[in-house]
Amino acid sequence: MMQRFLPLGIVLAFCLGCEAPPTESVESKPETIANAPRHSPQHEKAAGCADDHGMAATDDSLRKAKDPASGTEMTIVGSALSGLEKTAIPELLGKPETYAGKTIRLEGDVNAMCHHRRGWFAMQEPGDRTGAFVRVITNPAFLVPPGSIGKKVRVEGKVDLIEESASAARHYAEGHQIGDPSAIQGPVKRVVLRASGAEFL
Numbered sequence: 001m002m003q004r005f006l007p008l009g010i011v012l013a014f015c016l017g018c019e020a021p022p023t024e025s026v027e028s029k030p031e032t033i034a035n036a037p038r039h040s041p042q043h044e045k046a047a048g049c050a051d052d053h054g055m056a057a058t059d060d061s062l063r064k065a066k067d068p069a070s071g072t073e074m075t076i077v078g079s080a081l082s083g084l085e086k087t088a089i090p091e092l093l094g095k096p097e098t099y100a101g102k103t104i105r106l107e108g109d110v111n112a113m114c115h116h117r118r119g120w121f122a123m124q125e126p127g128d129r130t131g132a133f134v135r136v137i138t139n140p141a142f143l144v145p146p147g148s149i150g151k152k153v154r155v156e157g158k159v160d161l162i163e164e165s166a167s168a169a170r171h172y173a174e175g176h177q178i179g180d181p182s183a184i185q186g187p188v189k190r191v192v193l194r195a196s197g198a199e200f201l
Helices: 008-016 041-047 089-094 166-176
Strands: 063-066 073-078 103-113 120-124 134-137 152-164 188-200
Touching (some): 089 103, 089 134, 103 134, 103 166, 103 188, 166 188
Parallel strands (some): 134 188
Antiparallel strands (some): 152 188
C-alpha cells in the first residue's frame, strides 16, 4: 500500500499559519479602556475601574499643542478647558461641601494613575508633599495619557463626594502610594473630580 505525503512546505504553512507580514499601511485602532488588559474582579472593584458609566473612553481626543504661557509641549485630552479660575487643592479638600456638584478647575502635579485601564489619576498641589491628593476620574471623557506621573496637569470637571470602601482605599494606598494604609480603619470619605478635559505638561 502506497502512502501519500503532503509536500513539507504545505505542512509547515498549515501548522505555522499563513499570516501576511505586517505592513506600514495598517492603522492601529485607538486603545480603549474596554480592550485594555483585564484583571481580577476584586482588583477591578477595589481599583474603581468598574465605572457606573461603562468603560467608554478612548484615545480619540488626544492631541498635542504648545502651552501658550511656557512654550512647553502639552498633551490635551477630552474637552477643551473653558478657562475657569483655578481652585487650590487645599481649598477644595478643606471645604468639599462648598464645591460639591460644581464644575471647577484644578492645577497640580500628577502623583499616581491607573496604569492598566488609564481611567483615573491622582494629583496634588504643586510642591505639596503632605500626602493630600484629589483623585480625578477620567472615564468616560478620556484616557489618561501613558507616562503622566510626574507631569503637571490642568483639569476641569465636576466635584463629587463619595464614600470609598476600605478595600478600595487600601488598594490606592498600597498599590498606588496615595494615602496611608495604616490609617484606614473603614470606609473613607473622598473628594473626586469627574473630569471633562485636561492638559498634561
